[in-house]
Amino acid sequence: MGLFRYLLRSSRRPFLLAMAAGVVSGAAGAGFIAVVNLALARPGTGPAALVWAFAALCLTTVVTRFLAQSLLFRLSQGVIQDLRRRLIDAVLAAPLRTVERFGTAKLYAALSDDVVVIADALPGLPLLCFSATFAVVSIVYLVTVSPVVALAGLLTTLLGIGLYRLFAARGMRALTAARAEQDRLFGHFRAVTEGVKELKLSRPRREALAGDALDATADTYRRRSVTGLTVFEGAAGSGQAVFFALIGVLLFVLPAAFALDATTLSDSVLILLFMVSSLQGVLTWLPVLGRAAVALRTVEERLASLEQAGRETDDGGATQLPQTVFGDWRTIEFRGVTHAYTGAAGQEFRLGPLDFTFRRGEVLFVVGGNGSGKTTLAKLLTSLYLPETGTISVDGTELTTRNCDAYRQLFATVFSDFHLFDTLTGLPGEARTEKAEQHLRRLQLDHKVSIVDDRFSTTALSQGQRKRLALLTAYLADAPVYLFDEWAADQDPVFKEFFYEELLAELRDRGKTVVVISHDDQYFHVADRLVRLDYGQLRQEETAGGR
Numbered sequence: 403m404g405l406f407r408y409l410l411r412s413s414r415r416p417f418l419l420a421m422a423a424g425v426v427s428g429a430a431g432a433g434f435i436a437v438v439n440l441a442l443a444r445p446g447t448g449p450a451a452l453v454w455a456f457a458a459l460c461l462t463t464v465v466t467r468f469l470a471q472s473l474l475f476r477l478s479q480g481v482i483q484d485l486r487r488r489l490i491d492a493v494l495a496a497p498l499r500t501v502e503r504f505g506t507a508k509l510y511a512a513l514s515d516d517v518v519v520i521a522d523a524l525p526g527l528p529l530l531c532f533s534a535t536f537a538v539v540s541i542v543y544l545v546t547v548s549p550v551v552a553l554a555g556l557l558t559t560l561l562g563i564g565l566y567r568l569f570a571a572r573g574m575r576a577l578t579a580a581r582a583e584q585d586r587l588f589g590h591f592r593a594v595t596e597g598v599k600e601l602k603l604s605r606p607r608r609e610a611l612a613g614d615a616l617d618a619t620a621d622t623y624r625r626r627s628v629t630g631l632t633v634f635e636g637a638a639g640s641g642q643a644v645f646f647a648l649i650g651v652l653l654f655v656l657p658a659a660f661a662l663d664a665t666t667l668s669d670s671v672l673i674l675l676f677m678v679s680s681l682q683g684v685l686t687w688l689p690v691l692g693r694a695a696v697a698l699r700t701v702e703e704r705l706a707s708l709e710q711a712g713r714e715t716d717d718g719g720a721t722q723l724p725q726t727v728f729g730d731w732r733t734i735e736f737r738g739v740t741h742a743y744t745g746a747a748g749q750e751f752r753l754g755p756l757d758f759t760f761r762r763g764e765v766l767f768v769v770g771g772n773g774s775g776k777t778t779l780a781k782l783l784t785s786l787y788l789p790e791t792g793t794i795s796v797d798g799t800e801l802t803t804r805n806c807d808a809y810r811q812l813f814a815t816v817f818s819d820f821h822l823f824d825t826l827t828g829l830p831g832e833a834r835t836e837k838a839e840q841h842l843r844r845l846q847l848d849h850k851v852s853i854v855d856d857r858f859s860t861t862a863l864s865q866g867q868r869k870r871l872a873l874l875t876a877y878l879a880d881a882p883v884y885l886f887d888e889w890a891a892d893q894d895p896v897f898k899e900f901f902y903e904e905l906l907a908e909l910r911d912r913g914k915t916v917v918v919i920s921h922d923d924q925y926f927h928v929a930d931r932l933v934r935l936d937y938g939q940l941r942q943e944e945t946a947g948g949r
């Protein structure tokens with residue numbers, strides 16, 4: 403039912419058209435059997451009207467069925483596209499913390515697997531309509547042949563539906579349990595693809611993680627899936643069995659009990675045989691539809707959780723250029739700002755409460771030991787996290803979900819876990835390629851990388867070189883504020899010096915504001931101001947250098 407509801411909401415018109423085609427096809431199919439029966443009663447002497455009816459019903463059955471299926475094929479591809487678009491939009495609009503809590507494995511599973519499972523099941527839906535209509539019309543026709551057989555047919559159909567519902571509830575439970583394992587399975591796949599070096603280098607870890615752990619999850623997934631699909635197959639078998647039982651009763655019990663003649667008997671059996679064969683068509687789709695219902699529920703739950711966490715791009719102002727919203731900013735003020743993470747074992751890391759003011763045009767260093775909260779502070783400063791308590795204000799305007807997207811456009815960043823896009827698309831367009839080539843030379847990457855069709859020719863580089871390419875991208879963004887999270891950590895002494903002594907000075911001269919997270923104490927003197935984090939608490943320190 404969930405699938406029907408979803409399609410009625412998302413693609414009402416083509417879906418209703420496909421269902422109507424399924425209904426017409428079912429009715430025409432049953433009418434076809436009635437005409438066959440009438441023709442069999444008078445072999446070779448049927449009136450012309452019967453011949454025309456035969457031809458029309460044949461054609462209608464075939465054409466409407468084709469129409470319904472082809473509409474559903476088109477619809478199913480549309481559903482894949484639509485669900486993926488909605489998931490991607492929800493991920494991009496949800497707060498970063500919500501996306502981090504989800505984890506990539508769960509999102510990949512929904513994007514890659516669930517949407518395809520749903521779409522693959524859709525062509526089965528017209529068959530349900532076809533068979534339901536076929537059954538209703540057949541029973542109505544049976545009333546004209548023999549009310550007793552019609553009643554038996556109706557009771558059998560109801561019994562079949564009851565049995566199916568009984569089985570389906572169990573099948574759905576098993577498939578839902580299998581689906582939960584799938585998230586874990588995708589987590590293992592990710593660990594294998596991203597940890598391939600470590601796994602190759604250590605046989606015990608490979609056997610433990612890519613062998614035992616993955617096999618255990620895959621086994622549980624397989625067992626639960628097989629149970630679920632087998633239960634659905636059981637539902638199909640029991641549906642078929644009750645109809646066969648009815649035909650048996652019709653052949654061997656009813657004639658004696660109700661004095662049915664041979665013609666009534668053969669008409670009824672023929673109709674019931676066609677009902678069984680149409681039912682078989684539906685029954686083969688039941689496991690597929692069961693899996694699709696579970697997948698749709700998972701995707702909808704994931705969408706709802708992402709959407710419930712709040713959209714961050716609702717503000718009308720967010721569509722304006724940052725220059726017009728926050729372009730003239732002077733100060734960013736933290737007042738009583740906190741952010742906490744709760745680990746799996748319940749332990750908590752709390753940053754803050756933080757009170758400090760960040761000023762336009764300064765070069766600010768954020769320093770402190772590992773895990774002291776520097777990156778978390780950077781996420782708060784860039785508004786990737788909004789404060790859990792306290793406020794961050796820009797010249798008195800408090801940052802909220804409604805204006806944070808506009809505010810974020812002030813920043814160009816290279817986080818320590820940055821993603822290196824291989825395209826320049828989306829960066830300011832004017833003389834982009836020339837500027838990129840010039841920076842490639844400056845960063846000594848021109849012998850490795852070139853720009854081809856607005857793309858880097860390669861991103862398969864050393865970590866230090868990849869960081870230089872990320873720096874180039876940030877440079878091209880030409881944002882008012884730059885944030886570098888331990889950028890120099892992977893650079894050789896020459897590039898460290900270039901970064902701290904040349905690049906930061908150049909950015910300052912260009913009127914940029916710069917935040918540098920750093921462990922390189924030999925360069926702390928280039929900062930205008932330095933803040934030190936110690937277990938989430940902040941201390942401001944003077945520096946020797948700066949202006």
Ligand SMILES: Nc1ncnc2c1ncn2[C@@H]1O[C@H](COP(=O)(O)OP(=O)(O)OP(=O)(O)O)[C@@H](O)[C@H]1O
Nearest residue numbers: 502743744751770771772773774775776777778779
């Ligand atoms: N996504 C997260 N979920 C849960 N805990 C987190 C998360 N990110 C960071 N933490 C925890 O918050 C604390 C601060 O992390 P943060 O990354 O801000 O430190 P850092 O000062 O940047 O460290 P480093 O110098 O090692 O990069 C750490 O104890 C870390 O375990």
